[in-house]
Amino acid sequence: DTGVSQDPRHKITKRGQNVTFRCDPISEHNRLYWYRQTLGQGPEFLTYFQNEAQLEKSRLLSDRFSAERPKGSFSTLEIQRTEQGDSAMYLCASSSEDRLNTEAFFGQGTRLTVV
């Protein structure tokens, strides 16, 4: 297992288009998180999956955003009708449920540019 992988690494899209990002977590991790990071800021929490269940969504996640994690493995984050304000780095992280090991492992992120 080479860690958390995200695809694509970069995405440029025109305003109004839909985009979808993929995250493959570390295989034995049942927790998966999506974060958004804008320039000069720390990552901000978007949503959380435990296995296939989406248990938490931030107020930042408007109804144009949807995330899935079918079968509790990989996850996708879709943004519909993209806006320039959606330009950011989208980070995925995974961790195990063991209380003694709450380290989150991050992917390299998908950098979205909306033009």
Added chain:
Amino acid sequence: AQTVTQSQPEMSVQEAETVTLSCTYDTSESDYYLFWYKQPPSRQMILVIRQEAYKQQNATENRFSVNFQKAAKSFSLKISDSQLGDAAMYFCASLGSGGGADGLTFGKGTHLIIQP
């Protein structure tokens, strides 16, 4: 709700010297975790060091150590013998004990520059 504040947007240190990055936090939880993450340019974020709030002893990892002051809600990171590879953005983060459902709360980060 949790908040994390990093008041130093940028810090610079000479190679081989020691530098301390500041972090304060606020939480209503009695049990929580604190972390320092490193984000090198164009590379993924990696964990530097973690501290369980119920442990009084400060965490150490080789050249990295923390000064955890629970009453003051302060969690600073000390990097000893700074190396060129330490240059990166450093983020302080907190995690509540409630199953991690709310994810990590990050500060805005400190850009650490290592002068050769």
